[in-house]
Amino acid sequence: xxxxxxxxxxxxxxxxxxxxxxxxxxxxxxxxxxxxxxxxxxxxxxxxxxxxxxxxxxxxxxxxxxxxxxxxxxxxxxxxxxxxxxxxxxxxxxxxxxxxxxxxxxxxxxxxxxxxxxxxxxxxxxxxxxxxxxxxxxxxxxxxxxxxxxxxxxxxxxxxxxxxxxxxxxxxxxxxxxxxxxxxxxxxxxxxxxxxxxxxxxxxxxxxxxxxxxxxxxxxxxxxxxxxxxxxxxxxxxxxxxxxxxxxxxxxxxxxxxxxxxxxxxxxxxxxxxxxxxxxxxxxxxxxxxxxxxxxxxxxxxxxxxxxxxxxxxxxxxxxxxxxxxxxxxxxxxxxxxxxxxxxxxxxxxxxxxxxxxxxxxxxxxxxxxxxxxxxxxxxxxxxxx
Numbered sequence: 224x225x226x227x228x229x230x231x232x233x234x235x236x237x238x239x240x241x242x243x244x245x246x247x248x249x250x251x252x253x254x255x256x257x258x259x260x261x262x263x264x265x266x267x268x269x270x271x272x273x274x275x276x277x278x279x280x281x282x283x284x285x286x287x288x289x290x291x292x293x294x295x296x297x298x299x300x301x302x303x304x305x306x307x308x309x310x311x312x313x314x315x316x317x318x319x320x321x322x323x324x325x326x327x328x329x330x331x332x333x334x335x336x337x338x339x340x341x342x343x344x345x346x347x348x349x350x351x352x353x354x355x356x357x358x359x360x361x362x363x364x365x366x367x368x369x370x371x372x373x374x375x376x377x378x379x380x381x382x383x384x385x386x387x388x389x390x391x392x393x394x395x396x397x398x399x400x401x402x403x404x405x406x407x408x409x410x411x412x413x414x415x416x417x418x419x420x421x422x423x424x425x426x427x428x429x430x431x432x433x434x435x436x437x438x439x440x441x442x443x444x445x446x447x448x449x450x451x452x453x454x455x456x457x458x459x460x461x462x463x464x465x466x467x468x469x470x471x472x473x474x475x476x477x478x479x480x481x482x483x484x485x486x487x488x489x490x491x492x493x494x495x496x497x498x499x500x501x502x503x504x505x506x507x508x509x510x511x512x513x514x515x516x517x518x519x520x521x522x523x524x525x526x527x528x529x530x531x532x533x534x535x536x537x538x539x540x541x542x543x544x545x546x547x548x549x550x551x552x553x554x555x556x557x558x559x560x561x562x563x564x565x566x567x568x569x570x571x572x573x574x575x576x577x578x579x580x581x582x583x584x585x586x587x588x589x590x591x592x593x594x595x596x597x598x599x600x601x602x603x604x605x606x607x608x609x
Contacts, residue, residue: 236347236348237347237572237573237575237576238259238260238261238347238572238576239260241259241561241565241570241571241572241573241576242257242259242260242570244565244570245257245259245565245570248565253568254568255565255568255569255570256568256569256570256593256596256597256600257570257589258569258570258571258585258586258587258589258594258597259570259571259572259586260586260588261396261460261544261545261546261586261588262465262586262588263460263463263465263515263545263588264463264588264589264590265463265515266463267462267463267464267467267500267504268462268463268503268504268507268508268511270503270504270507270508271462271464271500271501271503271504271507272500273503274499274500274502274503275496275497275499275500275503278495278496278499278500279496283495283496284495285491285492285495286492286493286495286498287492288316288483288484288486288487288491288492289315289316289317289479289483289486290315290316290317290471290492290493290498291317291495291498291499291502292312293498293499293502294317294469294471294498294499294501294502294505295312295315295317295471296312297501297502297505297506298315298317298456298471298473298501298505299311299312299315299473300505300506301505302454302456302473305429305430305438306429306438306440306442306443307443308440308442308443308454308473310473311476313476313479313480314473314474314475314476314479315471315472315473315479316471316472316479316482316483316486317469317470317471317492317493317498318470318471318472318482318486318493319468319469319470319490319493319494320457320459320465320468320469320470321425321427321455321456321457321459321470321471321472322348322470323468323470323486323490324453324455324457324470324471324472324482325348325349325352325423325425325455325472326352326355326356327482327485327486327489328423328453328472328478328482329352329353329355329356329358329388330355330356330485331478331481331482331484331485332387332388332421332478332481333353333356333357333358333387333388334357335357335358336357336358336359336385337357337358337359337385337386337387337388338358338359338360338361338383338385338386338387339353339358339359339360339361339386339387339388339389339390340361340363340378340381340382340386340388340389340390341353341360341361341362341363341390341578342362342363342365342372342373342390342391342392343362343363343364343365343577343578343579344365344371344395344397344398344548344574344577344578344579344582345362345390345392345577345578346392346395346396346397346425346577347576347577349390350362350578358387358388359385361381361386362578363377363378363381364377364578365377365400367537367539367548367550370400370539371395371398371399371400371539371548372400372402372406373391373410375409375410375412375413378410378413378414379413379416382413382417382420384419386417386419386420387419387420387421388420388421388422388423389414389420389421389422389423390423390425391410391422391423391424391425391441392424392425393426393428393429393439393543394428394429394431394432394541394542394543394544395428395543395544396428396544396546396577397544397546397548397572397574397577397579397582397584398539398541398544398546398548399539399540399541399542399543399544399545399546399547399548400541400542400543401432401434401439401542401543402439403436403439404439404444406439407439407440407441407444407445408444408445410441411441411444411445411448414445414448414451415445415447415448418451420451421451421452421453421478422441422448422451422452422453423453423455424440424441424442424452424453424454424455425455426438426440426454426455426456427455427456427457427459427460427470428460428461428543428544428545429456429461429543430460430461430512430516431460431461431516431519431543431544431545432516432542432543433516433519433520433523433541433542433543434542434543440454442454442473449475450475451475452474453472453473453474453478453482454472454473454474455470455471455472456470456471456472456473457469457470457471457501458470458500458501458504458505460544461512461515462501462504462511462512463515464497464500464501464504467494467497467500467501468493468494468497469493469497469498469500469501519545519587519588521591522545522587522589522590522591522594523540523541523545523547523587525591525594525595526547526585526587526594526595526598527540527547529595529598529599529602530547530549530598530601530602532602533549533598533601533602533605534552535551535552535553535605536549536550536551536552536601536605537549537550537551537552538550545586545587545588546584546585546586546587547584547585547587548574548577548579548582548583548584548585549582549583549585550574550581550582551581551582551583554581555581556580557573557574557575557580557581557582557583558573558575560573560583561573561583563604564583564600564601564604567600567601567603567604568600569597569600569601569604571583571584571585571601572584585597585598585601
């Protein structure tokens with residue numbers, strides 16, 4: 224594990240940086256298959272659009288900083304329906320996407336030098352958000368050999384008296400890794416011995432899974448830790464509403480009030496129209512989730528059929544989310560590889576952006592034909608490297 228000191232400023236998202244490079248090449252006339260962004264290519268469910276259009280025709284003023292009452296109620300009903308968890312109205316706060324909720328939580332709780340345990344590979348924004356908030360990310364390698372999962376012994380070794388948060392993300396971005404209830408319970412045993420440590424459970428991909436097993440949230444597996452858990456979710460991924468920017472966090476009322484206080488000062492509220500759309504998503508027909516999950520599974524399998532034939536790559540099978548995270552079988556510079564692949568007409572994100580050098584991330588939140596063509600180009604570019 225490694226700890227890094229806070230920089231003066233964030234360098235910005237490396238994922239967005241690669242996406243911008245791909246977009247610039249496309250604008251210049253290059254044929255680029257873009258597999259960078261974790262952005263579903265579906266439209267939001269039709270009832271979401273209808274609710275938003277109807278709302279747009281009437282006056283919409285400011286809303287409470289923690290979200291309109293209808294959305295707080297809909298989010299509470301959805302988490303009860305989908306994960307069997309009950310929260311009160313003072314235990315939920317709405318933000319401009321799950322990302323802002325996480326940022327607000329760090330900003331509300333971290334003091335200079337506080338440590339945040341972040342398993343690697345990690346979503347690229349976690350360490351920067353910690354640093355911007357004055358904290359120190361403590362990075363724990365979770366290699367492919369361990370299924371990209373945090374092990375109890377590694378967590379135990381990483382926790383110090385300065386540890387303020389432990390971040391859990393499952394299904395993981397970029398790995399797609401899931402935890403079983405038994406694995407979550409083992410991590411919970413370690414966390415019980417660190418009573419001053421808060422737990423960030425980022426569950427934004429919980430609906431996108433390729434297993435029939437029920438989803439295991441630490442809030443359900445270890446209910447005695449409830450007063451230390453911030454469970455983060457939203458509509459971006461499952462309901463294909465990335466640009467609507469609506470997410471929320473469930474947690475103890477004291478923490479939620481601090482998060483809401485930050486929200487009230489940095490942007491006042493999430494856009495009212497987006498919140499109304501999110502209510503429609505949560506309360507409307509839910510069959511769309513299973514339908515789109517089946518499409519993602521088909522895309523995953525189509526991409527695997529190509530990637531698994533490339534000798535230069537070791538390709539773990541993702542259990543959830545919509546990313547491949549292959550590793551260079553003989554090692555190598557993943558940043559240079561991503562640059563070379565971009566020259567070959569396919570945009571990926573180097574694993575170094577996620578704390579995992581030697582990997583690349585490919586998003587399959589795109590149509591199967593585009594995905595297969597991108598994987599084919601990767602194979603062609605890597606020919607001879609095996």
